[in-house]
Amino acid sequence: MxxxxxxxxxxxxxxxxxxxxxxxxxxxxxxxxxxxxxxxxxxxxxxxxxxxxxxxxxxxxxxxxxxxxxxxxxxxxxxxxxxxxxxxxxxxxxxxxxxxxxxxxxxxxxxxxxxxxxxxxxxxxxxxxxxxxxxxxxxxxxxxxxxxxxxxxxxxxxxxxxxxxxxxxxxxxLHRSRAELVARNAQLKMLRYQLNPHFLFNTLNAVSALITMNDANRANSMIVQLSNFLRYSLDNDPEQLVALEDEIRAVDLYLNIEKTRFGERLRIEMDVDPASRSVYVPSLILQPLIENSVKYAIAPQEKGGKVSIVTRLEESYCAIQVSDSGNGGAELEAGRLFSENSESRLGVGLRNTIDRLENFYGRDYVFKVTSSDSGGLSIILRIPLTSDVNAPQAVASITSDTLERC
Structure with missing residues (x-):
């Protein structure tokens, strides 16, 4: 033995x-x-x-x-x-x-x-x-x-x-870096998939209403647009960057759905700098900003309102501004905008947007909230320029006197 x-x-x-x-x-x-x-x-x-x-x-x-x-x-x-x-x-x-x-x-x-x-x-x-x-x-x-x-x-x-x-x-x-990478990827996916539930719920309610009203054509059109938007949302990896031009197309899909819901109450203005279309940004980074404007500036107003999207190239950054004509400016001045209340304008979507930007760029980005010219709210993003879809640049500092973090 x-x-x-x-x-x-x-x-x-x-x-x-x-x-x-x-x-x-x-x-x-x-x-x-x-x-x-x-x-x-x-x-x-x-x-x-x-x-x-x-x-x-x-x-x-x-x-x-x-x-x-x-x-x-x-x-x-x-x-x-x-x-x-x-x-x-x-x-x-x-x-x-x-x-x-x-x-x-x-x-x-x-x-x-x-x-x-x-x-x-x-x-x-x-x-x-x-x-x-x-x-x-x-x-x-x-x-x-x-x-x-x-x-x-x-x-x-x-x-x-x-x-x-x-x-x-x-x-x-190496093991720690791999674990952090896995955790970061999981967090990005979690944040990305938190963006859609409210929008999907509202859209399905609108489709149900159209069917009840026997408006089959509009209901069918809305379902097709929703299908295209969800396909874009699922096909794009939340860990990757996409061209701003593709993001604008996704915004068009989303706004077409909302136009079906609100009709003439929703007015849209777009001013996209052609030079900015090739800039890479996180996928679906604009949708929660626009959804926030639609939810708080358009839906509560009987006459609706306007949502504007402006993009510009500024030195080594791409500036993106989403503005609305609601009453967010007054809320900002009153200090209610960033309260912990669940009804706060800085909801899950915007908080997730900040988290996603930080995961992608470290601190080399700007998320700025100000009053718009029409008295509503204006959200400004400044994202570092990069032509590599897999390698977002990072590490600098935030420069925003009105930036608030959750």
């Missing part, structure tokens, strides 16, 4: 021992490489130089023996330095210095003893000071190399951890 172990147990059993053995192998390899290099340097600079005339094998072998002694003497320094690694600087420096002095002294004594045993030299102890200073210099170099390699390994480990952290954060940001 197979043993099942946890991830932590696996790391404890296989990970750390393997890493420790790998570090031991690296240390052994560097020890051999370093002391072998010292052997070659000693042979070329000392043994060969001073014994050119009478080079003997025992002097040559001693250079190798002293390096082997160096490996043995320096090995405990590794444990000492690891034990001092997390200590305070003063204590660590004192411990390192003491280790260098003791190792140098031990190596010097062992070198001299082995040298005297392998050669006929007998007055070596008289030069003890020269031998130990050379040993101290060598062990200072050994200690410097050890710490240099150790810090380099730590730097590599930290860089790897940082890279993993950056990659992890990038993945988290």
């Amino acid at each position: 197979l043993d099942v172990i946890s991830a932590e147990a696996f790391k404890s059993r296989f990970g750390w021992p393997l890493l420790k053995r790998r570090a031991d192998y690296q240390f052994l390899l560097l020890q051999i490489l370093g002391w072998t290099t010292l052997t070659v340097i000693s042979f070329l600079s000392l043994t060969l130089w001073y014994k050119q005339d009478q080079l003997q094998m025992n002097y040559t072998l001693h250079t190798l023996v002293q390096s082997m002694l160096g490996v043995l003497v320096s090995w405990p320094l590794r444990g000492l330095f690891k034990g001092l690694w997390d200590e305070k600087a003063v204590k660590r420096l004192f411990g390192i210095s003491l280790g260098i002095i003791l190792a140098s002294a031990l190596w010097t004594v062992s070198r001299i003893i082995s040298f005297m045993a392998m050669t006929e030299e007998r007055e070596v102890w008289l030069d003890f000071g020269g031998w130990i200073w050379g040993s101290i210099i060598i062990f200072i170099g050994w200690t410097s190399l050890y710490h240099g390699i150790k810090y380099y390994q730590l730097w590599l480990a930290e860089r790897e951890e940082l890279g993993e952290l950056v990659a992890k954060n990038r993945e988290i940001q």
